[in-house]
Amino acid sequence: MALALSTEKLTKTYSNQLKALVGINLKVEKGDFFALLGSNGAGKTTAIGIICGLLKSTSGSVEINGLDQKTNVNKIKRMIGLMPQEFNFNPHEPNVEILINQAGYFGVPRSEAIIQAEKLLKKMELWDRRFDIAQSLSGGMKRRLMLARALMHKPEILILDEPTAGVDVEIRQSMWLYLKQLNKEGVTIILTTHYLEEAESLCRNIAILDKGELVEQSNMKKLLLKAKHQVLIIESIDKLPENIVVENCDCEILDDHTLQVFQGESTSISDVVVALSAQNINVSHLRSAQNRLEALFLSLTN
Amino acid sequence: MWIAYKTIVFKEVRRFARIWIQTIIPPVITTSLYLLIFGGLMGSRIGQMQGVDYLHFIVPGIILMTVIMQSYANTVSSFFMAKYNNSFEELLVSPTPNWIILMGYISGGVSRGFCVGLAVTFTISFFVEIRPYSLSILMATFFLTSIMFSLAGFINAVFARTFDDISIIPNFVLLPLTYLGGMFYSIDILPSFWRGLSSFNPIFYMMDSFRLGFLGIGSVELWKAFMVPLLMILLLALIANYLLNRGVSMKTE
Numbered sequence: 001m002a003l004a005l006s007t008e009k010l011t012k013t014y015s016n017q018l019k020a021l022v023g024i025n026l027k028v029e030k031g032d033f034f035a036l037l038g039s040n041g042a043g044k045t046t047a048i049g050i051i052c053g054l055l056k057s058t059s060g061s062v063e064i065n066g067l068d069q070k071t072n073v074n075k076i077k078r079m080i081g082l083m084p085q086e087f088n089f090n091p092h093e094p095n096v097e098i099l100i101n102q103a104g105y106f107g108v109p110r111s112e113a114i115i116q117a118e119k120l121l122k123k124m125e126l127w128d129r130r131f132d133i134a135q136s137l138s139g140g141m142k143r144r145l146m147l148a149r150a151l152m153h154k155p156e157i158l159i160l161d162e163p164t165a166g167v168d169v170e171i172r173q174s175m176w177l178y179l180k181q182l183n184k185e186g187v188t189i190i191l192t193t194h195y196l197e198e199a200e201s202l203c204r205n206i207a208i209l210d211k212g213e214l215v216e217q218s219n220m221k222k223l224l225l226k227a228k229h230q231v232l233i234i235e236s237i238d239k240l241p242e243n244i245v246v247e248n249c250d251c252e253i254l255d256d257h258t259l260q261v262f263q264g265e266s267t268s269i270s271d272v273v274v275a276l277s278a279q280n281i282n283v284s285h286l287r288s289a290q291n292r293l294e295a296l297f298l299s300l301t302n
Numbered sequence: 303m304w305i306a307y308k309t310i311v312f313k314e315v316r317r318f319a320r321i322w323i324q325t326i327i328p329p330v331i332t333t334s335l336y337l338l339i340f341g342g343l344m345g346s347r348i349g350q351m352q353g354v355d356y357l358h359f360i361v362p363g364i365i366l367m368t369v370i371m372q373s374y375a376n377t378v379s380s381f382f383m384a385k386y387n388n389s390f391e392e393l394l395v396s397p398t399p400n401w402i403i404l405m406g407y408i409s410g411g412v413s414r415g416f417c418v419g420l421a422v423t424f425t426i427s428f429f430v431e432i433r434p435y436s437l438s439i440l441m442a443t444f445f446l447t448s449i450m451f452s453l454a455g456f457i458n459a460v461f462a463r464t465f466d467d468i469s470i471i472p473n474f475v476l477l478p479l480t481y482l483g484g485m486f487y488s489i490d491i492l493p494s495f496w497r498g499l500s501s502f503n504p505i506f507y508m509m510d511s512f513r514l515g516f517l518g519i520g521s522v523e524l525w526k527a528f529m530v531p532l533l534m535i536l537l538l539a540l541i542a543n544y545l546l547n548r549g550v551s552m553k554t555e
Contacts (some may be wrong), residue, residue: 052395054391056549073397077395077397080395083389087388088391089387090387090389093313097316098308104306105306105310105396105398106397107303107305107397109305115344149392179437186406
């Protein structure tokens with residue numbers, strides 16, 4: 001499979017000697033929906049900054065669609081659409097102008113940009129606010145405006161740095177659907193997010209950065225299989241008995257009706273339910289105490 | 303590339319047109335006051351300067367001062383604000399070459415200098431009859447002056463970190479240099495030492511050629527009056543382009 005993004009020993013040390021990236025080798029396939037995760041300060045935004053040409057790397061290389069970034073800067077910039085983490089538009093400019101100007105910087109004629117802006121503003125449910133200044137938008141609306149702006153020049157690769165931070169649940173769901181649709185249409189999407197369920201739900205492949213180092217790069221499903229231990233929260237209709245035993249699992253009664261089960265390696269959820277039924281416990285509700293990816297993420301990033 | 307250039311220029315023009323109460327009206331009011339006080343009230347007592355009425359004598363200086371201040375103000379405020387709210391990243395992530403960005407901002411500064419200069423000239427036409435001696439000298443001087451001060455404003459904005467930093471140069475450097483550049487007087491009336499010192503003030507040369515274009519009177523040869531801003535433009539353009547290419551105070555090192 002051809003690569004949309006490839007970095008080789010990418011390193012960034014800031015002038016204050018902070019090592020933001022330590023020789024990372026990142027591979028993203030064309031058409032992928034890729035999650036780049038890491039805690040605050042892990043180096044995600046630095047990596048994105050270098051890929052988009054906002055930052056200079058200290059050493060290493062970046063290739064976009066097989067083109068070396070150092071020798072094809074402008075060609076590469078045309079391929080990438082960036083939605084940054086921080087709001088970075090002129091807050092006093094009308095929303096529609098922000099989009100049209102951005103397209104203009106990428107060489108899109110104004111007549112085409114107007115059509116594209118209308119399409120995207122409608123998609124992002126911002127059409128009614130097109131002549132308002134950006135400052136007047138809510139946080140979630142500003143995020144959607146930035147997503148629309150990143151798409152104005154129809155990029156092949158879309159980089160989203162915390163796209164749904166501060167966006168309400170309903171809009172987040174519609175953004176997810178739209179991103180999935182874009183991905184289906186062939187746009188490679190690289191996503192960083194703190195909402196791990198978002199990454200789990202959207203992305204096929206994943207990389208995890210920790211203190212500037214790449215600690216994991218894998219297929220999402222394969223990675224989730226590594227989540228051997230799961231903590232289950234089980235609710236019972238009846239009052240729980242005092243001694244509950246489930247083979248290979250540790251059980252802890254949280255209250256009269258709630259049980260916490262630390263699932264053993266060789267024990268499936270069905271085994272747990274069967275064992276509880278055998279002890280006359282009717283399971284009314286069952287959930288995982290922690291998102292699987294979250295558990296893995298925490299274990300990988302210490 | 304030219305689409306990007308046009309986009310920056312239109313954005314700049316729309317920006318200063320949107321805030322016309324801040325950008326166009328104050329210079330018009332200031333000009334009217336200058337003409338009333340220095341021209342109308344005091345001018346008749348001063349009499350003539352270089353063979354023309356004092357009111358007529360100060361008109362080119364007033365217009366050029368407006369062009370200088372407005373061209374400078376446009377690039378320094380616009381580029382500083384783009385840095386301040388990070389909207390400059392919109393350009394950094396795009397394939398727009400740095401020299402196009404620079405040209406776009408400079409053209410924005412020149413556009414504002416032209417629009418406000420025109421508004422001021424229109425205001426002046428209510429006080430004195432305007433009949434330029436040479437429109438080509440006037441326009442050439444306007445463009446050289448406006449480009450030079452737009453570039454200077456751009457460089458100021460690159461280094462500026464606070465709002466104070468963008469007002470220091472206009473207030474403490476540009477305004478005194480403009481006043482001392484022969485705006486209200488002919489340097490021929492100065493003692494030789496001060497006359498010699500004035501020759502180090504680039505604004506003096508622009509003021510002189512602008513007055514030549516307006517009234518047909520000048521103190522220095524025209525080629526010299528054009529050469530000084532031309533060389534300054536070359537120098538400032540090289541510095542500005544270098545700063546942009548290095549990403550000074552735009553990219554985190």
